[in-house]
Amino acid sequence: MPLLPVTDERIMLKHGAGGRAMHRLIHDAVLGAFREDVETPGVIGLTALDDGAAIRIGDRWLVLTTDSHVIQPPFFPGGDIGRLAICGTVNDLAMMGATEILGLTCSVIIEEGFPRRDFDRILASMRAACLEAGATVVAGDTKVMGKGEIDGIVINTSGIGMTSHVITDRGLSAGDRIIVTGTLGDHGMAVMAMRHGLALDVTLVSDVAPINGLIRAAIDAEPGAITAMKDATRGGVAGVLHEMATKGHVGIVIDEAALPVRSETRGISELVGIDPLLVANEGKAVMAVRPDAAARVLTALRAHPLGADAAIVGICTADHLGMVVLDTGFGRRLVTEPDGELLPRIC
Amino acid sequence: MTPLEFRDPTRARELRQALDRVVSEIGRSPVAVMHVCGSHEQAIARFGLRAAFPKGLDVIMGPGCPVCVTDQPEIDEGVALARQGVRIATYGDMLRVPGTAGSLADAQAAGARIDVVYSVAQAVDLAHETDEEVVFFATGFETTAVATAAVIAAGVPVNFSVLSAHKYIPPVMEIVAEMPGTRVEGFLAAGHAATITGSRIFEPFVARHHLPVVVAGFEPLDILAALVKLTEMIRDGVAEVVNLFPRCVTPDGNRHAQELLWRVFQPIGGRWRGIAHVPNGNLRLRDEWAHVDARQRFRIDVAALWNGAPSTLVRQCICGNIMSGIASPHDCALFGNACVPDAPVGACMVSSEGTCRIWHEYGGIPELGEPTCRFCQ
Numbered sequence: 001m002p003l004l005p006v007t008d009e010r011i012m013l014k015h016g017a018g019g020r021a022m023h024r025l026i027h028d029a030v031l032g033a034f035r036e037d038v039e040t041p042g043v044i045g046l047t048a049l050d051d052g053a054a055i056r057i058g059d060r061w062l063v064l065t066t067d068s069h070v071i072q073p074p075f076f077p078g079g080d081i082g083r084l085a086i087c088g089t090v091n092d093l094a095m096m097g098a099t100e101i102l103g104l105t106c107s108v109i110i111e112e113g114f115p116r117r118d119f120d121r122i123l124a125s126m127r128a129a130c131l132e133a134g135a136t137v138v139a140g141d142t143k144v145m146g147k148g149e150i151d152g153i154v155i156n157t158s159g160i161g162m163t164s165h166v167i168t169d170r171g172l173s174a175g176d177r178i179i180v181t182g183t184l185g186d187h188g189m190a191v192m193a194m195r196h197g198l199a200l201d202v203t204l205v206s207d208v209a210p211i212n213g214l215i216r217a218a219i220d221a222e223p224g225a226i227t228a229m230k231d232a233t234r235g236g237v238a239g240v241l242h243e244m245a246t247k248g249h250v251g252i253v254i255d256e257a258a259l260p261v262r263s264e265t266r267g268i269s270e271l272v273g274i275d276p277l278l279v280a281n282e283g284k285a286v287m288a289v290r291p292d293a294a295a296r297v298l299t300a301l302r303a304h305p306l307g308a309d310a311a312i313v314g315i316c317t318a319d320h321l322g323m324v325v326l327d328t329g330f331g332r333r334l335v336t337e338p339d340g341e342l343l344p345r346i347c
Numbered sequence: 348m349t350p351l352e353f354r355d356p357t358r359a360r361e362l363r364q365a366l367d368r369v370v371s372e373i374g375r376s377p378v379a380v381m382h383v384c385g386s387h388e389q390a391i392a393r394f395g396l397r398a399a400f401p402k403g404l405d406v407i408m409g410p411g412c413p414v415c416v417t418d419q420p421e422i423d424e425g426v427a428l429a430r431q432g433v434r435i436a437t438y439g440d441m442l443r444v445p446g447t448a449g450s451l452a453d454a455q456a457a458g459a460r461i462d463v464v465y466s467v468a469q470a471v472d473l474a475h476e477t478d479e480e481v482v483f484f485a486t487g488f489e490t491t492a493v494a495t496a497a498v499i500a501a502g503v504p505v506n507f508s509v510l511s512a513h514k515y516i517p518p519v520m521e522i523v524a525e526m527p528g529t530r531v532e533g534f535l536a537a538g539h540a541a542t543i544t545g546s547r548i549f550e551p552f553v554a555r556h557h558l559p560v561v562v563a564g565f566e567p568l569d570i571l572a573a574l575v576k577l578t579e580m581i582r583d584g585v586a587e588v589v590n591l592f593p594r595c596v597t598p599d600g601n602r603h604a605q606e607l608l609w610r611v612f613q614p615i616g617g618r619w620r621g622i623a624h625v626p627n628g629n630l631r632l633r634d635e636w637a638h639v640d641a642r643q644r645f646r647i648d649v650a651a652l653w654n655g656a657p658s659t660l661v662r663q664c665i666c667g668n669i670m671s672g673i674a675s676p677h678d679c680a681l682f683g684n685a686c687v688p689d690a691p692v693g694a695c696m697v698s699s700e701g702t703c704r705i706w707h708e709y710g711g712i713p714e715l716g717e718p719t720c721r722f723c724q
Contacts, residue, residue, distance in 0.1 A: 010456045014443075021689075196465060272465070273389070325715050329356040330567045331395030332715040336708075339688070 018234025018280075019338035023049075044096075044166060051095040051230060054166045061166045063098035065089060066158040074118070074152055077190050078206035079282070082122035085155040086129035087210045087282055091231045094212040095285060096168070097219065098161030101135035101212065107156040108140070112147045122153070133210035135159070167219075169240075171227035172248030177294035178314035181214060181285045181307050182207065184237055185265045188279025193268050202264040209283035214306045218287065221300035225293035231285050235338045238277040240286045241314075241324045242337045248288070251320030254335070256328045260309045277326075278338050288316060353566030354394075362571035367401045369578040376403035379530040380577055381523065383516060384537030385412030385698070386565050394567045398715050404578065405530070408702065409670055410519050411537065413487045414440045415694035415701065416619040419661055421512040422446030423649045424642070425484045428510065429459035430652075433645065434477075435510075436462040436470035437484035444697055445690060448652035451484075467491075467498045474507035482641045486512045490539045492630050493604045496611035499632075499639055510641040513630035515614050516540050517548060522623050524556045528673050533559040533577045538569070538592035543608070545600025546590040557586045564592040611636055621666025621693035660685055666693035669702050676706040683707060 014021040026049065034046055042056035052065030069085040090101055106126070110119065130136060137157075190204040211231070219226060228248060230240045245252045261269075261276050269276045283306065289297045294312055301307035324335040370378055382388065388408045391397050400406055410416050423446040429435045435451065442452045442461065455461045464470045467483055474481040485495045492513040499509065520534060536549055541562045549560045559580035563573030573591050580587065590596050610633075617629035632640040641647070663681055668674035676682045676695070686692040688704055695703035 010453075012452060012456045014452070196463075197469070198465070275393075320715070326395065328393070328395040330359050331397065331399030332717075333392055333395035333398065334715070 051092040065092040079208035082126040089157040089159040097163035099212040099216040103138035170247035174318035176288040176316040185276030207283040222293035228288040251317040254314035379405040381409040382535040383409040383411035508641040664693035
């Protein structure tokens with residue numbers, strides 16, 4: 001479908017939600033401002049709209065990425081904004097194949113009156129996440145803004161890494177298998193349950209984790225077998241699959257029965273009427289893998305502590321181009337592209 | 348893993364085969380039935396049932412999504428109040444539904460304060476926490492209207508009031524049944540609304556229109572079984588009310604809830620977006636509850652939003668005909684031009700499951716193939 005021009009006069013929350021509105025804003029406004037007239041050879045840049053950029057240096061690639069993190073509440077079951085900020089950037093680098101992190105930068109903007117205790121707690125959590133990822137913060141910046149000028153704390157992280165082989169999000173072919181590296185929807189549903197004060201008997205915990213080690217295991221299981229990879233953050237698995245199907249010119253059929261979803265995540269999802277495929281994960285990747293290598297990659301993922309629930313969930317097809325089809329066992333339906341923020345529904 | 352009782356794919360296959368058989372026994376095509384419930388459409392869409400229905404059976408999505416049928420002037424009232432600086436609490440799916448001058452989400456971006464709540468009780472909690480005026484913008488059918496009524500009847504804080512856009516389902520079924528040229532031969536009635544009203548409420552309707560009604564639940568097997576029963580009645584020329592959701596619905600319904608509903612609300616006529624004026628289709632607060640009625644408490648200046656006159660686009664919308672299965676989106680002058688997913692005019696474009704929305708995104712209803720996907724095991 002051709003992209004419609006942005007006519008909205010104001011930036012809305014939907015423009016940051018990882019769905020169609022955000023893609024349109026980036027396409028029209030950001031690419032419009034920074035687009036290179038001629039693509040530079042040896043550079044995977046902004047127009048690729050991948051998880052990061054890659055610049056060829058000799059026979060290797062330098063991968064770099066940046067990500068700003070805002071979340072309400074800043075502390076949530078299973079993590080906090082600090083852990084999120086480290087994992088987000090580490091995982092984006094890993095998605096391009098750069099699983100060894102050369103260095104991270106961290107820029108923090110804090111609201112006047114923010115508790116020092118909370119700030120220290122966030123920094124300690126960042127340090128712990130760095131240790132897990134084998135990464136180091138090598139440069140940083142702090143700013144304080146007046147009360148009410150910013151909501152609590154905003155953290156930006158950037159990172160660089162090297163890889164000999166870049167994995168993009170568009171190399172899919174018909175027949176490739178779709179693998180997810182673990183249970184889906186845990187982060188999004190945990191935050192939603194907390195934010196909306198759902199009093200539940202079960203505690204759902206965010207999956208926020210650095211998965212560069214897990215991804216390295218998958219890459220090494222069969223070098224060159226992963227044809228596309230993305231982490232399923234904002235916009236969820238549905239958003240990632242749409243992007244992969246569109247960029248890779250394939251259709252994708254997903255087997256719902258094979259999707260790893262915790263029963264508590266499924267329960268909350270049914271309660272609020274939001275599909276777990278649409279909500280954010282902060283420690284899960286979606287990858288397309290050559291059919292002959294899928295079993296080996298899956299075995300390698302499952303052998304890693306963060307990949308125990310990994311599963312083959314779908315297949316790329318030569319028909320339904322650009323579409324994501326869900327086979328429910330009862331019938332088939334199209335998976336809609338996320339559009340705007342996720343809101344609970346009554347109807 | 349054992350499948351959930353009402354989500355057993357094996358039994359679903361048996362019901363699909365039965366449905367195929369009954370529809371072919373009717374011997375003409377297509378046979379058209381209608382459901383009047385957003386949750387039925389949700390379940391049909393979510394489980395991919397639509398692709399599994401027999402080719403000769405049209406299951407038409409009727410005016411059953413309360414969010415979609417909330418009319419533009421009603422949205423405008425909420426938006427006007429929000430822009431006047433009153434704090435609005437409402438259900439999440441109301442945020443993006445456009446009125447004539449934008450949606451509540453637009454008002455929020457412009458600085459208005461909108462709180463998303465899961466229940467009317469949460470909205471009352473908000474009012475307890477503040478001295479400001481909190482208005483609950485109430486939408487939904489009799490099921491959610493009862494919750495609103497219960498809270499109002501129990502007493503609410505002085506800074507709490509209700510802007511009711513609640514709607515009542517039974518009258519709109521009459522409208523659809525009486526539409527000229529309607530192809531609808533039977534109805535699936537919404538199980539949860541019927542827990543309140545009881546299944547017996549449909550008996551006069553069945554007698555008047557000689558159309559069968561099956562009260563159905565929301566799991567895949569509920570819906571398939573209800574369609575088998577409905578098509579059997581069509582095949583046999585029988586018009587009765589059959590309750591296939593007895594685990595929740597009784598003939599008389601929830602008397603206490605009905606008493607509460609009518610103690611607080613009265614039915615009045617009003618427009619349903621893209622459908623028609625529905626006599627007794629809107630629920631408004633009775634006069635004795637004027638003190639919690641936002642329409643009484645505030646001067647809601649809707650005209651200021653309209654710059655003098657409401658949009659005339661809505662008059663060209665043919666959603667009603669699309670929902671009745673008489674017209675397709677391509678028959679509509681607005682489709683794809685003035686009416687697009689980001690700026691919908693009619694109900695069929697508002698909902699992600701709406702006929703117009705699906706046609707707009709996929710250029711029609713794509714053929715997706717049979718459920719065979721077991722390559723992953």
